[in-house]
Amino acid sequence: MTLREVKDILDAEVLVGQEQMDKDVRTAFGADLMSDVLAFAKAGSLLLTGLTNPQVVRTSDVLDIAAIILVRGKKPSPETLTLAEELKIPILTTKYILFETAGRLYQRGIVGCMERVDEERARP
Amino acid sequence: MDLATIVTALDLKVCCGADKLNRKVTGGFTGDLLSDVMAHSGEGDLWITRQIHQNIIAVASLKDHAGIVLVQGSEPARDTLEKAVTEGIPILVSDRPGFETAGMIYDILKVRGG
Amino acid sequence: MLAHETTLYENQFPVEGGNFDKAGQVSSQIKAILKRMNLSNEIIRRVALVSYESEINIVSYARKGYIHIQVKPDYVLIEAIDEGDGIPDLELAMQQGWSTASQRIREMGFGAGMGLCNIKNFSDFFRISSDVGKGTQLKMVIKIDKVFDGI
Numbered sequence: 170m171t172l173r174e175v176k177d178i179l180d181a182e183v184l185v186g187q188e189q190m191d192k193d194v195r196t197a198f199g200a201d202l203m204s205d206v207l208a209f210a211k212a213g214s215l216l217l218t219g220l221t222n223p224q225v226v227r228t229s230d231v232l233d234i235a236a237i238i239l240v241r242g243k244k245p246s247p248e249t250l251t252l253a254e255e256l257k258i259p260i261l262t263t264k265y266i267l268f269e270t271a272g273r274l275y276q277r278g279i280v281g282c283m284e285r286v287d288e289e290r291a292r293p
Numbered sequence: 294m295d296l297a298t299i300v301t302a303l304d305l306k307v308c309c310g311a312d313k314l315n316r317k318v319t320g321g322f323t324g325d326l327l328s329d330v331m332a333h334s335g336e337g338d339l340w341i342t343r344q345i346h347q348n349i350i351a352v353a354s355l356k357d358h359a360g361i362v363l364v365q366g367s368e369p370a371r372d373t374l375e376k377a378v379t380e381g382i383p384i385l386v387s388d389r390p391g392f393e394t395a396g397m398i399y400d401i402l403k404v405r406g407g
Numbered sequence: 408m409l410a411h412e413t414t415l416y417e418n419q420f421p422v423e424g425g426n427f428d429k430a431g432q433v434s435s436q437i438k439a440i441l442k443r444m445n446l447s448n449e450i451i452r453r454v455a456l457v458s459y460e461s462e463i464n465i466v467s468y469a470r471k472g473y474i475h476i477q478v479k480p481d482y483v484l485i486e487a488i489d490e491g492d493g494i495p496d497l498e499l500a501m502q503q504g505w506s507t508a509s510q511r512i513r514e515m516g517f518g519a520g521m522g523l524c525n526i527k528n529f530s531d532f533f534r535i536s537s538d539v540g541k542g543t544q545l546k547m548v549i550k551i552d553k554v555f556d557g558i
Contacts, residue, residue: 199392201325204521205343207456209390212448217392219329220516227431231438231455241333248428266333267323268341268395275396283365283390326514345504370504
């Protein structure tokens with residue numbers, strides 16, 4: 170699914186990364202605990218969160234997250250937007266709560282991810 | 294929709310509150326920040342979270358949640374479980390990540406009605 | 408093939424305690440450097456994660472500190488050294504879910520008592536030591552499985 174389709178499904182507004190709407194996404198991770206995201210989210214996933222501080226962008230950068238979806242109509246601080254532009258990480262904001270955001274994407278075929286890096290390591 | 298249907302559909306482990314699975318679930322809420330959950334969740338919500346700290350019981354009790362689903366196979370801390378028993382809050386565990394757990398519950402509530 | 412002793416990259420980055428606006432900057436920088444060195448995504452991700460959690464710890468709990476990184480042909484060494492209150496009970500601090508984080512830190516999505524566990528789980532070697540009233544020292548090694556040609 171492209172980011173553009175994600176945007177349509179969630180009736181979302183694109184705050185950063187308008188030029189990256191053709192990016193392909195298949196997995197998502199929803200959480201408000203950054204250490205949780207760091208431990209489990211897969212590279213290339215969507216990050217659904219209620220957090221809006223710059224650390225969300227940093228965490229996404231560390232993990233190569235495809236895009237950040239802010240839930241419940243949250244708007245990030247100017248610092249967060251600047252950092253996302255600098256690191257080229259798309260940010261979308263949707264009016265839906267995290268539960269509904271996950272539900273709508275799940276219904277359309279996006280799957281969850283819970284991949285530990287040490288599992289990746291075990292693969293040939 | 295009662296809790297028991299969701300427990301069966303998602304094959305959730307029931308840590309406590311097995312006698313309360315007839316409770317009605319009217320909606321779902323996913324969140325790990327307690328202040329957020331306090332402010333925005335509603336009565337009858339099934340709360341999906343990664344937090345295992347005992348404070349989650351106070352929140353679920355104050356907000357009259359139908360129950361708590363811990364995701365990614367997280368086990369509740371011992372004092373959390375004790376408090377849940379005292380307060381009568383069902384604690385369920387899903388082996389799936391939060392996204393999928395929410396997705397499946399959303400699906401059940403939407404398709405089969407709240 | 409490069410000799411085992413060859414240092415491909417080494418640097419030390421200062422980290423300011425309490426400055427959450429800058430928290431993570433060092434780790435982003437480290438990640439970019441490793442990318443230029445053509446290390447595998449898997450190694451880069453683990454180094455960045457370990458460095459980032461360490462950086463957040465320094466910002467959250469110490470007055471100041473630094474992250475030292477050294478890349479050798481077969482491993483990456485990361486050290487996070489800080490000047491701060493230190494940790495009185497290391498065993499407790501290593502327990503998942505245990506945290507002394509302030510409300511402010513928790514609202515940013517950290518301080519859930521998972522950072523040190525993450526650091527340990529994602530490293531091939533991990534050592535922590537702390538002097539109460541002085542500071543904490545973390546040492547992590549991430550092995551590079553495949554031989555790479557360096558910079």
